[in-house]
Amino acid sequence: MEDFFATDDAQTDQDVIPANAPLAEQLRPRNLEDVVGQDHLVGKNGALKRMIVAGKLSSIIFWGPPGTGKTSLARLLANETELHFHAISAVFSGVADLKKVFAEAEKRQRIGKQTLLFVDEIHRFNRSQQDSFLPYVEKGTVILVGATTENPSFELNAALLSRTQVLILNRLDSVALGQLLTKAEELTGRPLPVTDGARDALIASADGDGRFLLNQAETLFSLEIEKPLDSAALAELLHRRMAVYDKDREGHYNLISALHKSLRGSDPQAALYYLARMLVAGEEPLYVLRRIVRFASEDIGLADPQALVQALAAKDAYDFLGSPEGELAIAQACLYCATAPKSNAAYKAQKSAWKSAKKTGSLVPPQNILNAPTQLMKDIGYGEGYSYDHESTEGFSGDNYWPEEMEPERFYDPVDRGFERKIRERLDYWENLRREMARS
Template sequence: MADLFASPDDAAAGGAPDTAPLADRLRPRTLGDVVGQEHLTGPDGAIGRMVAAGRLSSIIFWGPPGTGKTTISRLLAHAVGMRFEPISAVFSGVADLKKVFAAAKDHARHGEKTLLFVDEIHRFNRAQQDSFLPFVENGTVTLVGATTENPSFELNAALLSRAQVLILRRLDAAALEQLLDRAEGLMERPLPLDPAAREALLASADGDGRFLLNQVETLYAIDIPEPLDPAGLSALLHRRVAVYDKDREGHYNLISALHKSLRGSDPQAALYYLARMLTAGEEPLYVLRRLVRFATEDIGLADPQAVVQCLAAKDAYDFLGSPEGELAIVQACLYCATAPKSNAAYMAMKASFRSARETGSLMPPMNIVNAPTKLMKQVGYGKNYQYDHDAAEGFSGANYWPEEMEAQTFYAPTDRGFEARVAERMAYWDRLRAERGTG
């Protein structure tokens, strides 16, 4: 598998044959040729320091596709004089691992250390991951795993404790431009694109160098008499589908970004993350559930209509379906983003639930408990209950708390939106309690 790519001079000097894919012909021959990961491969980076010391610890490379995980691992083994043994968790099982470990032991007896590169290491189950531990601990292999998924969720804690997690970055425009320059140098002619189409090609790669070079190879393989503009490029090439797994970290990152943009009252950013999710294939009803949750958690009584708007959007989407119903989701998103915010109800829920757990089974005061039988009335159930509708101003100010418990304040409304009016009412009732001596 080709990841990142060498200069054309290196590729020509004993690299892949001319019939190989372009990405293979531009494969780096040294760590210095790798683009976009200088924070790791540079002199002050983790990899740079390991190479300088001539000692390699076990590593988990975590990063998007096409950012150099396989290539860096191969070059790292060469740089520290180790044998490179690659396997893929997609195609390998316990029997394959046993063979690898046995071979590594044999080579170790002859003084040759093994770098075991495991592509897609998160695909191994927990038991298979545990099988690495004794061989890593006794030095039979130095493990370098590659994953596109968050290691915190996908890898055993025991394995993570024995490896350093290094994060590879999505290739930025400058790194991708370097790859285009190297490709043009190798092919000895410029890409048949105008400047705007060139920018569109870089954007279409979505940070994936391998995908970019595959697109470049297609452009060179076709006879294109005149440079293409963005429209012509789009008609010729397929745009890369955004990386988005509904049960993986990208899913949770985007929903978190949407929620926090809404909380921060930024309707433009909120629409962007909403669009990212929906265009990538997220279930609209999932997004609607998150909007309803947001309306109750972060808006609450500051604008009681927010949850109504979100539920109405759900009904509208159910009625219209896609794509017409997605406008209702957008409207609910904009309503939530521009509504006054309050988490007072959310905080009140947490505080009241915590108090309920701590106080156990305290009896309510006798004046407000139910008294359906004569005996219960005789022993004081419901005695001295004050019917608020008969009290002055419809407010008795009676005590409703258990005798063994002081009155608590769980809900503290803000001065924002409708909640400001709620705060005024509550302050008014507190004033009446104080005046009547019942607070």
């Protein structure tokens, strides 16, 4: 468990680690070069490296999955910049705790010492608590480093986001996880008591979480194991179903790729075969379900809207029934998706719309479709001239809904298959109405 108490000296906190500390704590990086899997941040041209070289550390939000090094990076930043390090968790802290932290930081600032305030799970703070950071970040009383596993765009105030830089931490890949196991073996002075295949399965089971992997390794090191464990013995020992992977370490990714492409290629027999290969090998069913749910949106979309319903229903059925009964629902969803008409129109539309949104920034919608809940807003023209579509002859006003500075764009282009054929006919019908209205 992370240490959420402030330290008077961040460097001392890094150097003094009890001999009986958990393996993950003992292997916490001592410098940026020790960090694995995040070269885009700590490498020669990484964002954090550039900040440190420039001697200008800004407030940061670390966004990434669990066990990818968010806390470690915050501690290292304090060391590299000689800032006072103070850590709190939004789970255990309230308004009173924040007031105390800010008061102490102000005292340090008066004597020329700046504070790096690390807030774990910062998204757990409500909006008013997040607002309380703003004046202290603006005045430089604290350098805020927040950590979250949730999308900051949805969970953090826009005002706070505008004063911080969001840095994304990657899920640790198999290479990075393998490096962690090697470090653990070097620290303990002995190899993990597992076969190569079981080692690969152990890495795959971590799902990118370095802390989880080291905790599993610590369990193995603590036991008297006479001969290396294979995948099946490892799964039984750790009470966790482990997938069986081939020795070239590509089995897991090969099978999920084969499943996805068989679904896309509308081959239900092959798709069911690869699904069986993964589940029989011990793959986590919810991992497979997540991929099928994604597939239902990415490769089927509105060509058959029921595909997503079927995939989510399979997830609910598996949650309710468990294995092996719930695996039938996964097979049903797999077959439904494989036999459904295919379209990636929604997927392409989403990508194009996101690209356009980033490009156009903060353009204001036309005034006629702005909400006017106050008299002042009505007086300045909000909502004026809005056409209520239900009062139109065709239930379609044909109004322009795009910002004045922007030409209408076409993101969604439905295919002529499945339900999207009807959607295309409907869109064409509305487009013809628009032309007729423009001529009249």
